[in-house]
Amino acid sequence: MFERPRSGERAVLVQLALGQPVDADAKLELQLLAAAAGALEVGYLTGSRDRPDPGLFIGTGKADELKALVDASEAELVIFDHALSPAQERNLERRLQCRVIERSGLILDIFAQRARSFEGKLQVELAQLRHLSTRLVRGWTHLERQKGGIGLRGPGETQLETDRRLLGARIALLRSRLSRIETQRAQGRRARDRAEIPTVSLVGYTNAGKSTLFNQLTQAGVFQADQLFATLDPTVRRVDLPDAPSVLLADTVGFVSQLPHELVAAFRSTLQETRSADLLLHVVDAGSEQRERRMQDVDAVLQEIGVEDTPCIHVFNKIDTLPGTGARVDRDADGLPRRVWLSARSGEGLELLAAALAEHFRGESARERLLLGPADGGLRAWLFANARIVSEASTEQGGWEMEVELSRAQRERLLGDRGEWRGRLLEPAATLEDGGDGDGDGAESDSSGQRSLPGCVPSP
Numbered sequence: 001m002f003e004r005p006r007s008g009e010r011a012v013l014v015q016l017a018l019g020q021p022v023d024a025d026a027k028l029e030l031q032l033l034a035a036a037a038g039a040l041e042v043g044y045l046t047g048s049r050d051r052p053d054p055g056l057f058i059g060t061g062k063a064d065e066l067k068a069l070v071d072a073s074e075a076e077l078v079i080f081d082h083a084l085s086p087a088q089e090r091n092l093e094r095r096l097q098c099r100v101i102e103r104s105g106l107i108l109d110i111f112a113q114r115a116r117s118f119e120g121k122l123q124v125e126l127a128q129l130r131h132l133s134t135r136l137v138r139g140w141t142h143l144e145r146q147k148g149g150i151g152l153r154g155p156g157e158t159q160l161e162t163d164r165r166l167l168g169a170r171i172a173l174l175r176s177r178l179s180r181i182e183t184q185r186a187q188g189r190r191a192r193d194r195a196e197i198p199t200v201s202l203v204g205y206t207n208a209g210k211s212t213l214f215n216q217l218t219q220a221g222v223f224q225a226d227q228l229f230a231t232l233d234p235t236v237r238r239v240d241l242p243d244a245p246s247v248l249l250a251d252t253v254g255f256v257s258q259l260p261h262e263l264v265a266a267f268r269s270t271l272q273e274t275r276s277a278d279l280l281l282h283v284v285d286a287g288s289e290q291r292e293r294r295m296q297d298v299d300a301v302l303q304e305i306g307v308e309d310t311p312c313i314h315v316f317n318k319i320d321t322l323p324g325t326g327a328r329v330d331r332d333a334d335g336l337p338r339r340v341w342l343s344a345r346s347g348e349g350l351e352l353l354a355a356a357l358a359e360h361f362r363g364e365s366a367r368e369r370l371l372l373g374p375a376d377g378g379l380r381a382w383l384f385a386n387a388r389i390v391s392e393a394s395t396e397q398g399g400w401e402m403e404v405e406l407s408r409a410q411r412e413r414l415l416g417d418r419g420e421w422r423g424r425l426l427e428p429a430a431t432l433e434d435g436g437d438g439d440g441d442g443a444e445s446d447s448s449g450q451r452s453l454p455g456c457v458p459s460p
Contacts, residue, residue: 206254
């Protein structure tokens, strides 16, 4: 019976063409995944089959060829770029006499190395335990049945049953802890919702340049590197847009083809930042030959988490790798921005992206003129924190005359029947220019000529 070694990073990579040839981009992605996990590639094997072999996935002949390659290269690990069943992994390990890891296990290992926050570590551990729970039999070559005889009778369960029970308890504990963290995240989102600040979420294939773009727009200093899954933990920062309300920009984990379902389930609380976004920025590596396939892979994950109907602007990054391609904005039939071509590394085209974001949210905003009294400092502070201040001037009475740009939700909060603030609304600009006094809209005027916002209650 094969006893699995506890270490070893010399790896042979295996890709099998099932009905279609293996393209160079898929091979490069597997090599990058292996390198990201810390493996040293010492061999590569490919082949073609109509369908996987039920017992060995690659068939007996290819398995013998792989065994010879493993022995010749002194490999300690074989990485398959495919989803293997537990039985196939076990059979391959027995035949090859070395560890065998499938694609999902490789990605989980990378996530385990990159997780930094407490929440990220819990999410990765939960995904690993879910993956391991179906493969416990691979790790044991003894204690598969209860021992008999005087003094050797166990508590009534085998070692594997004990492991399954302990795994189940640990998974339940992790779910409970993640549930509490998700509740805290939900509270943070509710606070942002109360402020009515729009949220923009960066999504895209891993290593498309999301973190670099995030740092360029926010100066947040998030870790960025030319490697797969460089960042896992979500980060949210505020971005001021030209002539439009500010937005919150969220950087999220990158996606990859055949993303393990265990990870999607474990990272649901993280991906909730994407689910609650008002706009998605789908960052695409413009220089990749497989960009269309990668866009489809990202769309599949977005559909799985239920955000396929959220408005989206595609950001084609890394145009510096495409000779003759300059920064530009592509618009749809209605004249709205749908694609922005830029380079996050060089900064070319960033102003076009900011303008596209401002244009998108400007269409959902309104501009108002307010005359605030000396007692309206709370409203003024709220406006500075949440709205875009177009202009402000002090008045002789110690107050402020302000022109602000608000989102529709903020305007409803300010002017609605249950408004939380007391303020003063001046006539719309068009009415003032026409010389009208604007007394016919039902608002009450006081002796100073200021007009109370209908339905607003005084702040404490």
